[in-house]
Amino acid sequence: MDMEAMDQGTAGAVTAIDDYLQRHESKSLLRFITCGSVDDGKSTLLGRLLYDTKLLFDDQLAALEGESLRHGTQNGELDFALLVDGLSAEREQGITIDVAYRFFSTDRRKFIVADCPGHEQYTRNMATGASTADLAVVLVDARKGLLTQTRRHTYICSLLGIRHVLLAVNKMDLVGYAQSTFKRIESDYRLVAAQMGIEQVTAIPLSALRGENVSSRSQAMGWYGGPSLLEHLETVQVERATSKLGFRMPVQWVCRPNQNFRGYAGQVVAGSIAPGDEVVALPSGVRSRVARIVTADGDLPRASAGDAVAIQLEDERDISRGDVLAATASPPQVADQFAAHVLWMDQAALLPGRPYWMKIGARLVTAQVTEIKHRVDVNTQEKRPAKRLELNEVGYCNLGLDHAIAFESYEDCRELGGFILIDRQTNATVAAGTLAFALRRADNIHWQHTDVDRAARARIKGQAPACLWFTGLSGSGKSTIANAVERRLHAMGYHTYMLDGDNVRHGLNRDLGFTEEDRVENIRRVAEVARLMVDAGLIVLVSFISPFRSERNMARTLFGEGEFREVFVDTPLEVCAQRDPKGLYAKARAGQIKNFTGIDSPYERPERPELHLQTQGVSVDELAQRVIDTLLAN
Numbered sequence: 001m002d003m004e005a006m007d008q009g010t011a012g013a014v015t016a017i018d019d020y021l022q023r024h025e026s027k028s029l030l031r032f033i034t035c036g037s038v039d040d041g042k043s044t045l046l047g048r049l050l051y052d053t054k055l056l057f058d059d060q061l062a063a064l065e066g067e068s069l070r071h072g073t074q075n076g077e078l079d080f081a082l083l084v085d086g087l088s089a090e091r092e093q094g095i096t097i098d099v100a101y102r103f104f105s106t107d108r109r110k111f112i113v114a115d116c117p118g119h120e121q122y123t124r125n126m127a128t129g130a131s132t133a134d135l136a137v138v139l140v141d142a143r144k145g146l147l148t149q150t151r152r153h154t155y156i157c158s159l160l161g162i163r164h165v166l167l168a169v170n171k172m173d174l175v176g177y178a179q180s181t182f183k184r185i186e187s188d189y190r191l192v193a194a195q196m197g198i199e200q201v202t203a204i205p206l207s208a209l210r211g212e213n214v215s216s217r218s219q220a221m222g223w224y225g226g227p228s229l230l231e232h233l234e235t236v237q238v239e240r241a242t243s244k245l246g247f248r249m250p251v252q253w254v255c256r257p258n259q260n261f262r263g264y265a266g267q268v269v270a271g272s273i274a275p276g277d278e279v280v281a282l283p284s285g286v287r288s289r290v291a292r293i294v295t296a297d298g299d300l301p302r303a304s305a306g307d308a309v310a311i312q313l314e315d316e317r318d319i320s321r322g323d324v325l326a327a328t329a330s331p332p333q334v335a336d337q338f339a340a341h342v343l344w345m346d347q348a349a350l351l352p353g354r355p356y357w358m359k360i361g362a363r364l365v366t367a368q369v370t371e372i373k374h375r376v377d378v379n380t381q382e383k384r385p386a387k388r389l390e391l392n393e394v395g396y397c398n399l400g401l402d403h404a405i406a407f408e409s410y411e412d413c414r415e416l417g418g419f420i421l422i423d424r425q426t427n428a429t430v431a432a433g434t435l436a437f438a439l440r441r442a443d444n445i446h447w448q449h450t451d452v453d454r455a456a457r458a459r460i461k462g463q464a465p466a467c468l469w470f471t472g473l474s475g476s477g478k479s480t481i482a483n484a485v486e487r488r489l490h491a492m493g494y495h496t497y498m499l500d501g502d503n504v505r506h507g508l509n510r511d512l513g514f515t516e517e518d519r520v521e522n523i524r525r526v527a528e529v530a531r532l533m534v535d536a537g538l539i540v541l542v543s544f545i546s547p548f549r550s551e552r553n554m555a556r557t558l559f560g561e562g563e564f565r566e567v568f569v570d571t572p573l574e575v576c577a578q579r580d581p582k583g584l585y586a587k588a589r590a591g592q593i594k595n596f597t598g599i600d601s602p603y604e605r606p607e608r609p610e611l612h613l614q615t616q617g618v619s620v621d622e623l624a625q626r627v628i629d630t631l632l633a634n
């Protein structure tokens with residue numbers, strides 16, 4: 001690469017950026033988002049606004065970001081590039097979502113507008129944009145009035161903490177600039193917004209296409225005495241009450257450029273901090289004092305909310321990415337069970353009991369929705385009972401996490417109260433959510449120590465406890481083979497127990513049917529029971545269809561290294577249907593049984609089972625022996 005040319009180019013960019021920053025430094029910043037249905041004129045409005053302000057800073061800002069990175073690596077102390085690497089790793093996992101942020105500015109204010117393209121994934125992108133915005137421009141077509149989308153988007157904005165809405169009643173030229181139409185839409189909307197807790201609504205009649213009431217007042221609407229859209233954006237006061245919270249910073253990255261330096265990099269999300277202050281890392285509770293606050297431009301005497309810094313502590317501590325550094329005097333709560341709002345954004349429904357990745361702050365944990373309290377009808381605000389959440393539905397749920405986290409309610413702190421859920425199979429972002437409060441503090445429930453532990457229980461039985469997990473279609477041979485395995489093990493003196501779908505469904509799981517959500521719960525319970533039995537020192541044989549990879553993988557995580565063996569009883573559907581030991585396939589094909597696995601309910605084949613048994617033409621005895629060989633091999 002031609003280094004000289006590159007340096008010159010960069011130097012040029014730096015000067016331009018310095019100029020830009022100086023000119024705009026003193027101005028306040030407004031982050032907003034535009035929402036509306038497909039044809040309401042969102043792009044026209046945004047285009048018009050950018051055109052009228054004649055200031056587009058996309059390129060300068062991209063260069064600015066590049067520059068700050070370069071500076072970060074210059075003095076060899078701090079590698080901020082690592083931070084960015086971390087983020088791009090997330091991008092590869094599909095965690096981040098595509099939202100284009102456009103920058104523009106006028107003489108009075110700087111603006112960042114979240115531009116959320118794409119109709120299909122609109123809700124998903126919108127939620128991302130809304131989570132950092134202070135104001136939403138909600139577009140309504142004057143000819144159509146409020147639509148379901150208008151209500152849905154307003155609700156999402158409200159859920160994600162937006163308290164100011166600019167209602168842009170667009171296409172006024174197409175309704176003859178009628179004041180009555182505008183007034184009707186305005187009052188309809190105020191009612192909806194008030195129901196959703198949004199009190200600051202400014203309604204503006206406009207025509208984005210003709211540029212009326214966008215950046216200048218319209219002659220055609222003399223009856224309107226309010227500001228133009230741009231005037232309002234330039235002057236509206238959106239400052240949130242200064243957060244009452246003390247210092248909080250999620251650790252995005254631990255920087256170790258050399259042996260002598262260890263810095264915890266991240267953005268301060270609340271309060272402020274200075275060298276000498278005592279901090280606690282949560283959830284571990286480790287304490288230390290701040291030695292230095294390092295940035296790309298040198299050390300700071302104090303860092304406050306919004307600053308991106310690396311904090312060096314006085315002593316070497318075991319603190320990692322995802323921990324939260326906080327003021328010791330007023331630390332956040334730590335908990336593992338929450339009440340939360342969840343906006344579901346995936347085609348496949350949210351199923352209670354299924355484990356998802358949860359990303360909150362810089363932390364990644366496993367979370368399950370343990371209960372859906374209710375679903376919210378976005379049109380009427382009514383609470384309705386629900387067993388699952390479908391695409392674009394919002395539910396008020398209880399969440400259970402596998403690890404405790406430091407958090408704030410979303411209302412108090414977006415960064416430590418907002419989260420996304422990620423599907424563990426596809427890595428797709430499937431939900432956005434907001435924490436309301438902790439249901440139970442993690443430190444209130446302790447794991448009770450027992451003097452006789454699992455090793456002691458296993459020892460007295462003279463065996464290594466294990467879980468043999470048989471999965472396969474109905475009639476594939478799970479029970480027959482598991483039964484033969486248990487008979488042999490028993491004869492050899494092993495302590496065993498068999499959990500069979502048909503049997504457990506008569507007792508513990510009597511309340512469950514065969515919908516996806518019931519099957520998820522069925523497997524969750526039986527996996528927990530199997531875990532207890534392994535804890536008791538037994539060899540447990542689990543024989544359930546267990547059709548979903550997610551739940552089988554979840555079951556696996558409950559056991560120790562090598563304790564769990566997945567046995568795939570692989571018999572083609574046609575063969576199972578021919579065997580039809582209980583006559584169920586005949587009934588399912590006749591439409592008398594709904595949701596029958598393999599017919600109108602899916603079976604996800606195991607990808608890496610410990611044992612893959614193809615049963616056709618092989619005797620039950622031989623198959624059972626193979627299971628025993630696998631079990632006793634290690």
Ligand SMILES: Nc1ncnc2c1ncn2[C@@H]1O[C@H](COP(=O)(O)OS(=O)(=O)O)[C@@H](OP(=O)(O)O)[C@H]1O
Pocket residue numbers: 473474475479501502505514518519520522523543544545546547582584593594595596597
């Ligand atoms: N709709 C439908 N789909 C599948 N199976 C059905 C259904 N209705 C009843 N049965 C009978 O229930 C047994 C499966 O229960 P499981 O608990 O193993 O199922 S699951 O793991 O929750 O999917 C299954 O037993 P097996 O044949 O031993 O697998 C069936 O006998």
Ligand SMILES: Nc1ncnc2c1ncn2[C@@H]1O[C@H](COP(=O)(O)OP(=O)(O)O)[C@@H](O)[C@H]1O
Pocket residue numbers: 472473474475476477478479480481543569579581615616617618619620623
């Ligand atoms: N090689 C085989 N392995 C297991 N079962 C077989 C085999 N060949 C025939 N079968 C028959 O298939 C049926 C399987 O039923 P079952 O064990 O109840 O299946 P599942 O528990 O998977 O629903 C039984 O009637 C069994 O005798």
